Amino acid sequence: MIGSRWSRYQCDLDDLRQTTNATALILQRQYGNLERYVQRRLHVSSAYIDRLEQETVLRGHQGCVNCLEWSSNGRILASGSDDFSIMLWDPFRKKCLRNIPTKHSGNIFSVKFLPRHNNALIATAAADRYIYVFDVNRHNEAILSCSCHVARVKRLATAPDSPFVFWSAGEDGGVLQLDTREQHRCNSEGNRVRLVNLEYIDTNAEAKCLAINPRRTELLAVGANDPYARIYDRRMLNPISSYVSDGGDLLVNGVDSIAGVIPKDCVTYYCPGHISKDNSKLIEHDSRAITYLTFNASGTELLVNMGGEHIYLYDLLNAEQPVFLSLPEYKPSPPTTESDIDMSGLNNSNNADEISSSPGEITLSHSNRRKLPEYIERYKKMGNDFLENEKYLRAVEKYSEAIELAPSCSVLYLNRATAYMRRLWFGDVYAALRDCHKALLLDPAYIKAHFRLARALLVLGRPQEADECLKELIARFPSYASNHGIMMLHKDIKENRQMSQSQQQPQHQQHSNTDQRYNSLERTDIEHQWRSKAKDYSKRYVGHCNTTTDIKEANYFGNDGEYIVAGSDNESFFIWERNTCKIRAIYKADVSIVNCVQPHPEICLLATSGIDHDVKIWSPVAPSPDERPNLVEYVDKTVEDNQQKMKMDPFNMNAGMNAFCLNG
Template identity: 45%
Template sequence: MFWSASEDGSVMQFDLRCPELCSQNSKNVLVNLESHVGAQIEFKCIAINPTRPELIALGANDPYVRVYDRRMLTCQSLQRSGSQSRSTSPEEFPLLRGCVEYYVPGHIPQKKDDYKKKLRALAATYVTFNPDGSELLVNLGGEQIYLFDVNRKRRIEKFSSIVISSNSKGSSVNGFSTYSNGTTNGVSKHIHGASQTSSNIKSQDKHKHCRHKDSRKSLSSVVESLKKKANAYFEKEQYNKAINLYNQAIMKAPDASMLYGNRAAAYMKRKWDGDVYAAMRDCHSALRLDQNHLKAHFRLSKCLNELQWCSEAFECLKHFKSKFPDYASSKACEQLDKDIKAALFSMTDHEEKSSSTASDLFFPKSQPVSELEKIWRAEANDYESRFCGHCNTTTDIKEANFFGSNGQYIVAGSDDGSFFIWEKNTTNIVRVLRGDESIVNCLQPHPSCCLLATSGIDHAVRLWTPQPEDGSKNDREVNNSDDAALANQKRMNADPLEVMLMNMGYRLSAVDDGDETGGRGEGHITCPTS
């Protein structure tokens, strides 16, 4: 058996054991998404789960990746009239609610207007399962690469009362509440109405040190060294390097809340696509491990506000001020409170003037989606990890694949003519190589040998194998992967005309030599101090 996905929004199933009649109304249409979404939907890519072949993953010209269970589907004919128009009624092509799971990065539906303003179309250009079928890798055009867990569903989380369910306030020492993970070095500078003497601060720091004595012992010397190096890069505003080191440290100490809190601060400073949402998730992780993590709690409210979940941001900040009353009058807290209230007012005013529905999330002027489609989107699963550094905006066939004996690496091409290799566990870039003079589209690993085939716009397919460790230099290796990743991030956010000129060979200072994206900070309270 084999399946095909096409740009008319349908998936066909073929069985070589049956004679193919090739009639106009053959009953071989397994999915007709147009009946639920509208005529503008197009399937772009398809993958079959290698260990559970009943699961079919489909990428379309929207950011939602759909995994259908074909045991719950029935092949039907696609009725066509004399004008060749297709059926658009869900009743004529019914689907059961549990026949499909939707996957989407949690920030994308909320930030849809930002992508529209940037004229960036989001579409899955490639989907693939790992060898044991437990993970789904998606190369999302106009955004990053995402890894989803098929077996353990992760729901999109905003403000969780479970995470910070403890309403108990910190204990008081000499009139000052004590909370975990660094309340000095910036936060205390904004305290109003409290006179802190040096003896008070020393007493507070001493108590805090005793309180964290055991937790700091749990950090090995290797993790402590990684954290200090990452903090140093953060202070130098080299946020990408800091994030890479925090990634390594978290893999070695996944229960250290301070690492998640510090990485969240670096994400909020770097501000690449999806970074604010990743910071919000790190704040959740830090609070699960330590409900008294002051900075993670404050950053969570700030992230929610930046992601335009203003109601949740308001509730989170209200909880923050109740739990940490000493900091409720700080300048940072008061400013955030004003920003959230202004956003709430603006959001209410916008809702009164706009009557947008789920149908125009990504397709302007499209017909309304079905009720089932709305449910599937609302129940979409979030990603497990993401891989940043490449650029996928020009072609719609750009692949991403697992690589290595155990799929321990991720490989993908880029619009800058290079391809990237990431370590799957840490999501860090380990190598960038020039694979094409223009664009690298396809990367396929050999099934049994350490061999990788790449192709792009050039009239050549290149084969890549390990070189001997004799100190020789690969002339196709890109020396500075951080610079390459930053340039691609700028390229993704560049004006479409500038991108077209770049692809024609022009160098643009705004992309090649500009300041780092998201240079504006958010106050002392985001600095990692642990």
């Protein structure tokens, strides 16, 4: 009987997985115990996503709205503003439930409900260096006040299993762990609240954001004013005092200290490969900073929004260090057709490959570049057409969609690498290199993949590895040693290496003249080791612009994180498909900058805020996908403009930050 019920349940579940119509899902939930599954599917069903539109505007703040937070049950939305107040909203009745005037004298950057208190306890953090915890049932009275930070406090974090403990990140480089049950005395030698001090990185390190893993709450992720996301195991950290001397130095038991001792195995670093390998040594100034990070619901992924760059997703279970040159083993075998080893594209490293095979061939010979199913061929052809018409964003999207359907097709990876090499946005060449590696793993005899990998290594400033790759290509395929494309690439590599060698001596002399403070940055050998072992990303989401403020969020949307959402400097927020990284939609949501995009925990609802003094609520209210007045139609131009803006001088960007409500 149990087996029969389980089989029937699985059949019903399989039917639901094929259903995209929301109404059909609701009707089918009565059959079997499938209500929770239906609810999860309906959270962000495609029918809902394609009808998102602005439902209402919540007005009441008198300044920029810098932070939003849903209560655990999704019934209340909290917002914090430059007007130093916290407002509690009922977005379903479109009304303000409570206006809490705080004691803050600086812009409020973070607001959090402390879990398991029936939405009664609210923590806030602000530019005035203060952290408060309010009990809304006690006439807005602050039950905890903390001024242990000596610079702006940017983010707070809570854990679902910790109703009394929460964490803060400040621009003094400190991460505090506060407990509402304890009597807190700021800057006293015995308070033991400083969990991490990022000054072990360098004296200018700032903590910008933090997050607690919802499933493994001992894991704390911290984002700083550099490109590295750090995950600490709190069980291995010993909190120290936040006591600061009159001279502004941190003291531990009366002894000068940069930081508490960070155990060697306590932290793991994550950083995109093209950045980590260029920054393994400490750099004093880097315009890239992490403005937001968050774990997915199952705690297996970390999503990072990087200022001056893109949004990156790290697969915590499978992340590895970046690989620049690692060719798979190759065993020569005679080709089945001349077209299988066609080198016509080597003279133009951007040529888009076409899959070739013998007539009627359906099994693999020496290569897996076989004829694809017709529906995959259509995706590939569309990608090729976009590529030839220089619509690189669309080309990448089509190749990515095809790869989702046919992940074992090497030519799709190489074609996408071609699109990346032509587009040349931040990180594109490295993304092309990764695709070349995937193509070679699938097909070690793929000559064009060898060639394009060597070209990518050269563009990335790694001429020695490019030379090694090209030499291995000639060793494996000696008949192509005199190919014009290979000879030209060899010449480029040789010239690049000579230029690099001639520049090494002047650079060495220049570095020897740097000030003593910069030299002192390189004293941290353990930091260098951690950076050199940083793990690489799994996916990246491009299109938005994150340069003007350093509080810009990126979040998962949906119970299973089917979509990624984030604000942008171009008045808009973006929605990406998580798996394909395709831009699903862009919405205009502010007169200038959208900083906050907070999905509702249970239903298809979004709250956004930014430079405007209001909060906007978005839901599937559009009568049809075509009737969305705030939908941005010119996606390609919007994205291209954003990429150009990100290439602006970082000093101009910093000036822009100060101009917008001091959010940066």
